[in-house]
Amino acid sequence: MSKPGPGEPQGQTETSIPLSSISIRHRPRHRYAVIGNPNSGKSTLFNRLTGLRQTTGNYPGVTVERHTGTVELKGTAAELIDLPGIYALGGQSTDERIAVDALLGRIDSKPDGLLVVVDATHLYQGLYLLEQLIELQLPMLVALTMSDMARAGGIAIDTDLLSRHLGGIAVVEVTATTGLGVSDLKSELATLHEAPVPVIGQSWPELSQLAQQLADQCGNLDRMDVIQALLLPGGAHDQLASAAMGPDVIPGARNELFGSEPPQAVEARQRYRWAREVRSAVQHEAPLLERFGAKVLAWVNRPWPATALFFLSLVLVFQAVFSWATPLMDAIDAGAAGLGAWVTASLGNGVVASFLADGIIAGVGSVIIFLPQILILFLFIIILEDTGYLARAAFLMDSAMRRVGLSGQSVIPMLSSFACAVPAIMATRVIPDRRDRISTILASPFMTCSARLPIYALLIAAFVPNQSVGWFNLQGLVLFGLYLLGIAGGLMTARLMKSTALRGPKPHFMLALPDFRRPNLQTVMIKLMDRARIFLKRAGTVIFSVAVIVWALAYFPRMDTEAPLPEPVNGQSLENQRAAAQMSQSYLGRIGKVVEPVFEPLGWDWKVSSAVIAGFPAREVVVAVMGTLYAVGSEADEGSLTQKLRAATWPDGRAIFTLPMVLGLMVFYAWCLQCAATVAVIRRETNSWRWPLFAWTYMSAVAYLGAFAVFQVGSLLTGPA
Template sequence: MHTAVVYMHPAGPLVALVGNPNCGKTALFNRLTGSRQKVANYAGVTVERKEGRFALPSGKMLRLLDLPGTYSLHPRSPDERVTADVLAGRAKGEKRPDLAIVVVDATNLRRTLRLALAVKRTGLPMVVALNMLDLAKQRGLTIDAARLADALGVPVVETVAVEGGGADTLVRQLDDATLWQRPAAPASADAEVEADHAVVARLLAELGLDRAAPHLPSDRIDRIVLNPLLGLPLLAVVLFFVFQAVFSWAEAPMGWIEAATGWAAEGVGRLLADGWFKSLVVDGVIAGAGGVVVFLPQIVILFFFILVLEESGYLPRAAFLLDRLMGGVGLSGRSFIPLLSSFACAIPGIMAARTISNPRDRLVTIMIAPLMTCSARLPVYALLIGAFIPRREVGGFELQGLVLFALYVAGISGAMFIAWLAKHLTGHAFKAPLMMELPAYHLPRVRNVAIGLWQRIKIFLRRVGGIILALTVLLWFLSSYPAPPVGATGPAIEYSLAGTIGRALEAVFAPIGFNWQISVSLIPGLAAREVMVGALGTVYALSATGEETGALTALIAGQWSLATALSLLAWFVFAPQCLATLATVKRETGGWTMPLIMAGYLFALAYLASFITYHLALAAGWG
């Protein structure tokens, strides 16, 4: 084997990783590069750019660029345009790759080989990674990689990206100098694009893969899951079970964390002398950060189910089930994945809207994504539900889980209403039929679920140790200074800067039942939703004296009315977004107009919902 020529670029040759969505391309990227990755944006656009590095057997380093998934080099969305421009050398500020690795799905060569032929026409040296061979064998497909390589005129390497199979062979292939020195194929006329279908059909016939695909267990499952009558009720049952589990399964570990937080506060309080430093540590750090960490079990349980449903192949089916429903409000099933991503965080959901080709649908999806109940709201919901909703069963179901489910439904309903309103205000756009590939069902891989959970735990704890801790400490300072005047009888916080700000805001929020402590805690919540819980913990820790001290849940249960709690729940269903989300919308839409409109309509919606909820609760005698 020859040694690869790797001096083409000062930082090493650039290899582009190309493939259809869901072909295992990113799994192969992660397998090759490991932790040697950096994420940015392409110049002039907001499409994410992922680049990594890996070493060849000769010791030389290559740069690997994970291009956005695409079905062709004739783009219909911002993501697809980036891929086409990079391969053609038209991308602003981006060097044209020296070589392309085209990842093809062995279970669907009829579709994925068309992209391989299109990349070959660009004239780039290339190698084909024949991925998902394990699934192909399960379906009874036998693919002769050598014959496929002869037919395509490029090297073909067998891989199973999720398990690392074939990665070493692929790396050794890239160390072959003849691959890099292969003369570029002449560019073909666009007319040949239409001939790709015939070329692929001929290749499959030569390989003996042109027979009809066998009926799979997934097909039999889909007769039930995608049934027009059974599909939506089944989806509702699945989601309902998830929300029930979030409360019932998390009760014990939440109790352990809450007890540990109390022991830590008590132990540290005994060790430190009275003074500002003790107050900072006990009332600021432990009360603030500990009040948020206690909800980690619920977040872990929620993401566990999301990852299991994603790994099993069920989530893409939900897009088809909801396509007709979303069509009634002027959207399509294409909006489902961005909206689903927003249940974790609105930011990746908004960024995922780039895959929607229709500009109007993309903008509406961005504007309603924040109404999906993101994980940052969960600590607030859990705090209020745990404090005010009794633990009892209604019709065989946990009442607390029913309330949480209703809050998620309220957010979704609000989003659909805004989309419907936009449809009638802007005119009904043409609704393209939804076409999406449904992966085969399979048992979730424990390793993938565990890695996904660990990543989300790290993100959550990093936020607790970063922005949440910083803001709770800042709020402690505002709540502790200036010192109360001589002869003051109330808690010191009432005379502090935070108390002054809270009293001013109380005039605005009193009509919806918020006291000054709630009002001042809303401010740090603009940076991150879950900071609201830490802020309340700090404010009430500094407000409480003597017998009033205790867990935050018990404190607010004794001091707030049920009407106030329900009003605050309604507020957070529609509350204005965190600043990071508004900044993302600004980048995605190219200006501040849409973020300002978003902040304005969300504030108005939240205030209206809280006002109605509060006064209905008062009328019901829950004041």
């Protein structure tokens, strides 16, 4: 995924805004980092403040995603940087290191101030992070979110008193979902750069003072650098500080502050004691609203109902993906077929008409058709994530994951792999142990992602009879079986890795469980639009290019139309024979015949083989290529791809797409790693080529063997066709 150009997503939105409002737009003068605990409503607030003026790119020099946006303020504007949600600075997870590096200006220029998002229902943990952030000595502003939730839970917070406990940092109550308090927050943001900088936090003044003293002596280090050096022996800051101050200063200070205790334990004790005291001072009990919803949640939150509900919601998701999307997909299909027929009718049978109808419309159209399904799937995954339900699933599934040597923490990436493995692999950053993280990364691409849906949907609709089996539909059961096959492949891989190359101590499991929350429509829509944009961009670039190349390889060189047919076959029209002959002597036909022997044991002819090979950069391309190949190969353009596949035969007249061959092909797609984006993200997240190459080779081999076994055994059982 490339980073968007300067004017790309926001440029399009800006053009739709009337001229009069462009004139009052300001260029951002200051950059503020938005930071807070996970699930504190930080992203909702960020979206509320910046609206559509957002960009996603990378930090300069490092390949870590960076979300920025512009907020329009009175008479000015500011750039906001959305940092990953974290509980504490100084942790070892990737997200925590990114946040610290961004705050200290290591991977970006240092922000001019901080907008700290504190969840009123989680004041205890919010205050802990806040006190750590004070050591940065930057102007700060606190947005207190979820106070409506806190009130419903019987708690009201005295924001003036809280502000005094924080040494005068402004505290603004906001409800990001309704926009209440956002204008107050904006007027504070407008003057944030000149807000007084907090000097010494109250939770652990001894640490702040000693670190400040050492930083002053040294000259070129900040107080925060010294604190990081003190708290994380052997870390990057420790080496930096030892180089600047000599090897004895930091260990001496450590001894004075922590004695023989682990530094992080002492810090947690000190700061949380203060957080507890402040929390009980600033909050008072409000009348508790005993809500019906709370009672239902309490009942559902018991082991068996919760687990049953989890599986029920998964069934609902997959049901919805298929039944809700059908009308939309039929509409797109009819549109593409109509367009193709119209192009052929109005342009005749020349090169241009074939290029447009067979190359572009048939190729790209056969992939675009799956946009409704993919968006519905993503919608559900985003909702599960935003309601806090994915974390709950991790909690419920921990003991099951323990059997394969992983923990519940791996459940979240694996569930989001059902949408796409790329964000899922990035979500493994929260797993602290490297071996557990890599095992999860290797298991994730096995999960049935949305790009596999086009292939499954096409093949199942064409070759699995639409009949009922007991209460279920056979097509649905086959699809469900393919999902299970993916899950089994992933879990067995994790198990294999954890007992061989990545053997390690039993993983421990800890996870913050967010309260159930209503998802915010704006946040959900922004995430969904982002996914739609990525999918259409892929269809417009990668899939488009491959479709064009494949069309050209299949169309050229042209055969002499007057020449006699090489092998006359009885029972077929002259046009079809001519088209087939043209196809088999095209460049693609020649290439396909070279690789055909490799895939022949799987029952694939050269068309399927070359479609699969063309699909290695992105697996959904295979559908586009088959669309193009079978469109070029047939003279008449009527009939859907399904009908063309059913009619495909070997030269001796046997059907190519027999049930064993189709099942084998689907098994191949359940397990193979045909996705350049996944390979790239594995390389990025593991920081070496070793794991992506291993994953690719391993998954391709498993897929080939699986397809081979299914085809051979299936053919034996069904007898020669």
